[in-house]
Amino acid sequence: MSREPFAKESAMPALARLSALVLLCAASPVLAGEATIEVRPLDDVKAVFATVESVDEVLARARIGGTVSALLVDEGTQVKAGERIAAVGDPKLALTTAGIAAKLKASEAERDLAAIEHRRAQDLLAKGAATKARVEDAATRLEVANRAIAAIRAEVQVSAERSGEGAVLAPKAGRVLKVHVTEGSVVLPGETIATIAAENYVLRLALPERHARFIKQGDSVEVGARALGAADAALRPGTVRQVYPRIEDGRVFADVAVEGLDSFFVGERVPVHISTGKRPAIIVPREAISRRMGVDLVTVKxxxxxxxxxxxxxxxxxxxxxxxxxxxxVTW
Incomplete structure (x- = not known):
């Protein structure tokens, strides 16, 4: 007599009991933890737009009047401090320099004659044919000629310096925002040639004045992706470096320091998340939240x-x- 059917019949009740136990364990919730809900203060974060601004905007000005003979930069050009960005020429300076040079040669000729007269008077005095007063008079004329030459040489240096001032130099390193003239333009002394944004960029916030009492220097903020960049870029930390003590048009202004603004356009808008005070809030762990049929649920003990x-x-x-x-x- 075979015993195989009996073995199968004996195994079936055990398998059924194991399946029932598995289903019971699956249906019974397993508590991983619990937390007591408390109301606590939470930063009231607002999302605002800030604009990229230069800490300093400097003006490159013409030091002399004349005609712009060369323009070496354009909008967007990166310049170094002291770099030549334009040249202003004045034809009158060349004529003035030529006149001073001719005056110098005439004064040098008068000095040579005074030197000859002085030596002659000294020779005659040695021979007893001239008086001491004549020698002193010749020495005085020679001294006057030498001083006149020194004055004219100073005028030559001034003229050369004025000619060199025709070069318009960048006062600081940065990016050229705007060029105000073109080649051939006539400019006056002190007229603006170009506007340069210094290399140190910040984000400038404009918040409603009701938030003025909440924002202060040193506050941390989160900076979003640039409007022209990837939308899924991670938030970057920033710090409020300065709060301006004046409210204009119902807004308080503040500067935020954040790394990586060198490639941004001045005036570009960037989203910034900033705390504008505290509010009461209830926070639950992520593990305590479940979602069923589109509804978020939390199990309360x-x-x-x-x-x-x-x-x-x-x-x-x-x-x-x-x-x-x-x-x-809450339990989960």
């Missing part, structure tokens, strides 16, 4: 599943806008 309305995520959980109260114990 002694109550069961409770539908909640979620807010923004935080560093240690997710804010719950409604559905829970202080003192509730």
């Amino acid at each position: 002694g109550v069961g599943a409770v539908a909640v309305q979620l807010g923004a995520p935080t560093a240690d959980g997710i804010e719950v806008m409604s559905g829970l109260k202080s003192g509730d114990v």
Whole structure:
């Protein structure tokens, strides 16, 4: 007699009991933890737009009047401090320099004659044919001629310096924002040739004045992706470096320091997330939230599943806008 059918019949009840145990374990929730809900202060973060601005905008000006003979930069050009960006020429300077040079030669000729007269008077005095007064007079004329030459040489240096001032130099390193003239333009002394943005860029915020009492120097902010860049770029940390003590048109202005602004356009808008005060909030761990049929649920001890309305995520959980109260114990 075969025993195989009996073996199969004996195994079936054991298999059925194992399956039932597995189903029971799956249906029974396993509590991984619990947390007591408390209302706590949370930064009220606002998303605003800031504009990329230069800390300093400097003006490259013409030092002499004349005609722009050369223009070496254009909008967007990177320049170094002291770099030549334009040249202003004045034909009168060349004529003045030539006149001073001719005057110098005439004074040098008068000095040579005075030197000859002085030596002659000294020779005659040695022979007894001239008086000491004549020698002193000749020495005085020679001294006057030498001083006149020194004065004219100083005028030559001044003229050369004025000619060199025709070169318009960049006062600081940075990027040229605007060129105000073209080649051939007639400019006056002190007229602006170009506007240069210094290399140190910041983000400038303009917040409603009701937020003025909340923002202060040293506050941390988060800077989003540039408007012209990738939309999924990660937030970057920034720091409020200066809050301006004046409110204009109902807005308070502040500068935010953040790395990596060198390639941005001046005036480009960038989203910034900044705290504008504190507000009470309820935060629950992410693990305590489940989603069923499009509804967010949280299990409250002694109550069961409770539908909640979620807010923004935080560093240690997710804010719950409604559905829970202080003192509730959530489990998961």
